[in-house]
Amino acid sequence: MRKFLAVVKHEYRKVVLRWSFLIGTLLFPLLGLGFAVVPALIFSIKGEPTRIVIVDREGKLGPRIRSNLSPEKIAQKQAEALKKSSFEPTVDPKQSADSLKNLTEGFVFMPFDLNGKSDEQIRTELNSMAAEKKIDAYLIVPDDLGGKFEFLSRKAGDFVASGMLEDAVNDAVRSERLTEANISENTLKQINKKADIETKAIDEHGREKNSDALLAASFVIGLMIYISLTIYGQVILGAVVEEKETRIAEILFSSARPFELMLGKLVGVGLAGLTQLGIWVTSLALLVGFLMLQTDIAPLLAGAPHITPLMVGYFLLFFLLGYFLFASIFALIGSMVTTVQEGGQFAFPPIMVMLIGFYFSFAVIRDPSSPLSFWVSIAPFWAPITMPVRILAETPPFWQIALSISINTIAICGMVWLCARVYRVGMLMYGKRATLPEVWKWIREA
Amino acid sequence: MGEDDVTLRVDSISKSFGDFSAVDDLSFNVRAGRIFGFLGPNGAGKTTTIRMIVGITIPDSGEIELFGKRINGTAQDHIGYLPEERGLYKKTKVVDQLRYFAALKNVPQKEADRRIDRWMDRMELSEWKNKKTTDLSKGMQQKIQFIATVLHDPDLLILDEPFSGLDPVNVEFMIDVLAEFRQSHKTVIFSTHLMETAERLCHDILLVNKGKKVLAGSLREVKESYGRNRVAIRVDGAHDLLNNFSGVESIEEKADEKILSMRSDADPQELLRSLVSSGATVTKFAYVEPTLNDIFIEQIGGAK
Incomplete structure (x- = not known):
């Protein structure tokens, strides 16, 4: 032994x-x-907010984009995305949104005076401001909805910020079109809503899991x-x-x-x-x-x-x-x-x-x-x-x-x-x- | 204990593998305080016999007694066995391996540590204690293997070709250690095919071939039984006389002398007298004991 x-x-x-x-x-x-743990920790490190100028002569889309880029909206959107991708259906989007609000870096809108400047002048001026690091990016909104948006950023590699901006612009354009077509946002949401299926097993004691x-x-x-x-x-x-x-x-x-x-x-x-x-x-x-x-x-x-x-x-x-x-x-x-x-x-x-x-x-x-x-x-x-x-x-x-x-x-x-x-x-x-x-x-x- | 105490008694053991009979009805005794040479050509059944003695395999028939008791698990703790093919764990520290081997022989750890230090010091390997095998030279590994064999202070030491691969300094060193063992009345069985080494170290020899005993006894007896029929002479002239002398069977020419093998009934003194009276100058005339090598070649060569 x-x-x-x-x-x-x-x-x-x-x-x-x-x-x-x-x-x-x-x-x-x-x-x-x-x-x-690491992703959670990384997300909890807030990035510098992106200082952005929105150039909008018509003044129609600008406010919508601005509101779409507000911290509340962004957090809400992320919570919804999380709900879709996660297998966990019990997450309350509101609750998550509150917690995610703190995690997301945001946008700061910088004032810029358009009066009496040509497109060319605006570009040159904004480019030099970016070069001097006074702003991080700017977005040029076209005069009509079908036109081309231009987003120029010092931090073009920041895909999180670019992604958010893209979503915000898309949402704004869609809302604007809906308004033009006289359909309210809420009606559309109702129409688009997916059936909610939640899969659960029942164990031998009849409990759900x-x-x-x-x-x-x-x-x-x-x-x-x-x-x-x-x-x-x-x-x-x-x-x-x-x-x-x-x-x-x-x-x-x-x-x-x-x-x-x-x-x-x-x-x-x-x-x-x-x-x-x-x-x-x-x-x-x-x-x-x-x-x-x-x-x-x-x-x-x-x-x-x-x-x-x-x-x-x-x-x-x-x-x-x-x-x-x-x-x-x-x-x-x-x-x-x-x-x-x-x-x-x-x-x-x-x-x-x-x-x-x-x-x-x-x-x-x-x-x-x-x-x-x-x-x-x-x-x-x-x-x-x-x-x-x-x-x-x-x-x-x-x-x-x-x-x-x-x-x-x-x-x-x-x-x-x-x-x-x-x-x-x-x-x-x-x-x-x-x-x-x-x-x-x-x-x-x- | 007297000189004639028998440490190990091997009584007509046999072992075969399939049709091949490796050891066939082999009996011998090994006496305490003596170095016992276990000799034989490759494949003679030496290792098979040794494996049965150390309890690795069991004989098909026959009995082995150590200190008067049949060999069993506890007997293993009194035997130190250095196999011919031997190794160490490659990636384990020297001291850990030695502790393990000692533990397998039921040596308490504290005592084992003391002995490891003593032996490592003696072998001048102390600074290698915490190194891995792969850092050691072949010679050092051999010394570690030897330490592993003696750590439990065995009463019977079985060494299978212990000197192969050792440099001459270490061979001498090992021989000293063996001498100490003998003095403390321990028994050494020593298997080799190097007849010179065996001749130098062994008190008793056993020569086996094809699983059978060829000859056994003390070195003295064995040599004497091979008798006084060889003569080394150095002589000028008398060529014809040597060639024609009726008792001379063969003449072996060495560099500056001749070795004469004489018939067992011939009288070497007669030859000496003839030489002297023939007027030849005899500068050397000596009886030559047969070397173990001669005996080995005669026995094994003849048996082939």
Whole structure:
């Protein structure tokens, strides 16, 4: 037992004390941070307002454009856009508009005297003002609606400002045309209004829940398990091949039983994987917590799926089940081959099996209670990926979870037993790769 | 413990892989406080035998006893094994590897750290303690491997080709260390195909070929059994006499002397008398012990 623990400790430290582990562990939360927090922070940094002159001889469109560019209007527009793009229908446009108002940089309208100046003079004067940095941009409104608008800006690259201006001009022109055609803005809005469809799932307790957010979360869970299994499978493969390649196995086998060594390796690397997932899950929880505190974004998260600690527990448990299943396959491969490269070729089939499991998780997300979902979520090798997805999408009855755990535990015992037999012979076979009939013989004779 | 205490008793062990019989009914004893040379050509079954002694594989039949007890897991903690093909973890710090190997032999960490420091100091490797294997030269790696073999203070040390790749200074150093082991009444089994080294170090030898014992015993006994039938002479003239003397089987010409192999029933003294009376000037006349190399070639070459 002491030797077993020594192996566990050694393998755990070997993985955790590597730079790649540190980087990999930090990268995920940092990416999450990058996607979720950084844009919010960047938006909260207000840009300098754009100082703009609107040249409008007719005086018809100018006031409309001005009002369209007011901070209230811009914020309202952005909130509407957000509502359209987001899967989150519970956002109240008014509420968001209030919060977004503070986030958006605005326009400042600069006075400019047109009286008695030719177009040419106006241009030259405005251009020199821009050059002196007295103004940032100007807009020349044509005399009739069909004419060409000219927008000249010192900061032509500021696509946010240009975009807003374009929208404001378009809206102004449209309103003007509507007025000319005697149609009120409100009538048009009524005509244009889209039917509002909100998709929600009903869970087994008859409660409504939001399906889009669930879909995303289930997908993330499936992906996380799939990626972790692939990574830690390869870690095991590399560690086994290293001991074989360097002939350390010979020293190890003269010190401890092969079974202790193999199991210690699986457990040690598995704990390292659990550490990484633990850090990820924790940082995800912290991230969500942080976002909740940001009042600006909190409404977006109101419909986030409710993940209970029990679900997190299941998630880690199924990761471990999948890990032991696949890690023992990778250990078996590692003891068969002579180099890491050779091992890479043999690693393809188990990775395919994982990938198929990952694809099955889409079917599970679509219909978590279908017979297909039931079978793939209890089947060995696939359940570790599909069952957590299913639990999140629509928690199945407990007996199914228990059945899945038992079946996969039995499969693990079988795989570890098989692997141990190949491992003790294979690790000492140098020189050439073992063929499958040879491996079969080792299993039978060991 | 006396000189005749048996550390290791190997009793008619056999091991075959499929149709190939790697070790066939092999028996021998290794005595405490002696260096035991385990000799044989490549493929003779040396490594297979050693693997069975250290508990890596189990014999098909026969028994192995260490200190009077059948070999088992706890016995492994008393054996230090330096395999012929050996390596270290490439990207792990030297001290971490040594700690791991010590832990696998049930050495408590504190004690292990003390011993690691002592050995690293002795091998003049202290400043490499926190380096990775890839930073070390081949010779340094070999020394680290040796330290890993002795960290748990084993009673039986099994070294498979321990000097391959070591420079002469380090070979001498290792030989000193082996001598110390012997003095503290520990046992060393030492497998090599370098007969000169074996001849210099070993008290007892076992020569195997094709899985079977060819000869065994103390170096003294083995050499004596190969007898007093070789004579080195340096003589002017008397060419014909040497060629025609009936007891001489063959003459090997060396740079400035001849080695005569004589029939076992011939009397070298008779030859000396004949030479002297023939008037030839004899400047050297000496019995030559067979070297291990000679014995090896005779035994293995003859068996082929």
